[in-house]
Amino acid sequence: MPAPNANLSALLEANKKHVTPALGRLHDHIIVRGEGARVWDEQDKEYIDLTAGIGVTNLGHSHPAVTAAVINQVQQVSHVQCSIAYSVPYLQLIENLVPIMPDKSLDTFFFWNSGAEAIEFALKLVKRATQRPNIICMQGGYHGRTFAASSITRSKTVYTLGSQTMGGVYAAPFPYWHSLGVSPDTPEEELVAMAKIQLELLVKQQVAPSDVAAIFCEPVIGEGGYVPAPASWLRFLREFCDKHGMLLVIDEVQTGFGRTGKMWASEHVENFAPDVMTFAKGLANGFPLSGVVSRREIMEKQEPGTIGGTYAGNAIACAAAVAVTEVFKTQPILENVNARSKQIFDTLHALRASPKTANLIADVRGKGLMVAMEFRTDDALTQRGATGPIPKDIGKRVQKKIIDQGIFVLTTSCFDTIRFIPPLVITEEEMAAACKAITSAVEEVAREG
Ligand SMILES: Cc1ncc(COP(=O)(O)O)c(C=O)c1O
Known part of the structure; x- marks a missing residue:
């Protein structure tokens, strides 16, 4: 593992102020490298990436076959x-x-x-x-x-x-x-x-x-x-x-x-x-x-x-x-999508059914590895079925707690929704770690109220 790179931290600090503020950004750091469903920033901190660059790196970061094809083409x-x-x-x-x-x-x-x-x-x-x-x-x-x-x-x-x-x-x-x-x-x-x-x-x-x-x-x-x-x-x-x-x-x-x-x-x-x-x-x-x-x-x-x-x-x-x-x-990519999809949906459905967290969650939905959990807000529609007062800003708080555990996740839509869109090659162990982090983040917000 390379040591955290002080030069890169300096590069970031000196130049990020010149990037247009019209861009939103999840992680105010540099991603230095990626492999499969994992990425590393300039501090060499490792993340499991449930964003896949917004559904792009489906075969995982730096897939060797893609890398080889690109190198070969550049040479031609x-x-x-x-x-x-x-x-x-x-x-x-x-x-x-x-x-x-x-x-x-x-x-x-x-x-x-x-x-x-x-x-x-x-x-x-x-x-x-x-x-x-x-x-x-x-x-x-x-x-x-x-x-x-x-x-x-x-x-x-x-x-x-x-x-x-x-x-x-x-x-x-x-x-x-x-x-x-x-x-x-x-x-x-x-x-x-x-x-x-x-x-x-x-x-x-x-x-x-x-x-x-x-x-x-x-x-x-x-x-x-x-x-x-x-x-x-x-x-x-x-x-x-x-x-x-x-x-x-x-x-x-x-x-x-x-x-x-x-x-x-x-x-x-x-x-x-x-x-x-x-x-x-x-x-x-x-x-x-x-x-x-x-x-x-x-x-x-x-x-x-x-x-x-x-x-x-x-x-x-x-x-x-x-x-x-x-x-x-x-490669059995689609088989992995369906197996990992079941793994994450089981986790989200369990959270929606659990008496500890059900009050936070309005909906769980998606297909394959395009998965979302929508939280209740003061919008009357999302309050149907709620059993008590609804905490504020659930999505943002859950997202932060998941990221703090080393997992990248995005929100989506004008509703309070978190989405999970990992590389399709994410392993069972990586998905299990992600599911554990999601569960603990939602449970913590439920406890805090
Ligand atoms: C369904 C759909 N269409 C079009 C686009 C636009 O693609 P791009 O961001 O590459 O311009 C997106 C991007 O998220 C999308 O999800």
Whole structure:
């Protein structure tokens, strides 16, 4: 183990004041190295990482196969601009992705750098393909912080604070109890029935369905609180889009690449095919790469030159992504996701059921290793079923106590929610340590009141 590095502490102190304060930050330190589900800061303090860089390093930090592929590619060629020529890994990536698409109709790709950029292109694509101007998005949905992507984001107002947004965007309530103003224990079928009524109303009262190009939906609402879309909701959206000639865009930026226990979260719904799918994050395990895939006939509606970007589909990022797809072929990643998912859900459900801590917890939800615990607040909905006074700022206090035990965790959404999104390779022992820390943190806050 290297000794804590005084030079790095000095580097941090001298320069952090020049970083824009418009960024939030969980840990005001430098992460010097990472391995699997662990990271080390400049003080050489070790952390179990339940954030995975916000769902990015799915195969763990510094995965050897990804590292080797990147080194090899740097030695060949780093940058082949996508409008000039192809790089080898660009084509190898397509070769590896085509067979694992959630539906074989998804056969034509464009690669960009970030999730938000993928969304920007998807928006252009659906408007051009349908010749319709408007978009329906989901209340609580998140699609990124660039202009158009933030305009279809509805998880928190901070993402568009003080700036104008793109017009022609309508938000439909998602089948999430907060959006519909009902109790957390409302059965899924009732939530879906209420959300269906609201969407039908939206196209009667707010925008004609023939003026809507597409519906954008995440298969698990991510930054909006880790709320899985019921299968019946996604099937309804599919029928609704077909009925009205709209396209269905499924945003798998956070849910893709095994995060929910299948390669794609939409694969939890049988015979389900989006018209357009966006993906990023786990794709290149930490290298900036995103993708949009659709049917050839939809992509063909875009004239050459309407899309592109200097770094789009960068060769090094594509080489990392090829390595990721190869690892999924040979390693039992999805099996580990499902086993570790059960481990953490058992812990969270036990906390929700325990007389010591039940009063703090409004909801436990998620899919695979996209897991959340929502706490009660003074919001009347979250108070249903409470058995006594509800402590203040539960999430923030629990988060701090977990971090103090050497575990990185994030909050999410405008509600008091903590989320757990570890690398998919987290071991049973690491998850057990994390579960122990979560339990003791929630119990301590319950004791303190
Ligand atoms: C579902 C979803 N879409 C889009 C984005 C934006 O991706 P990026 O941060 O790479 O721009 C995110 C990021 O969290 C996301 O979760």
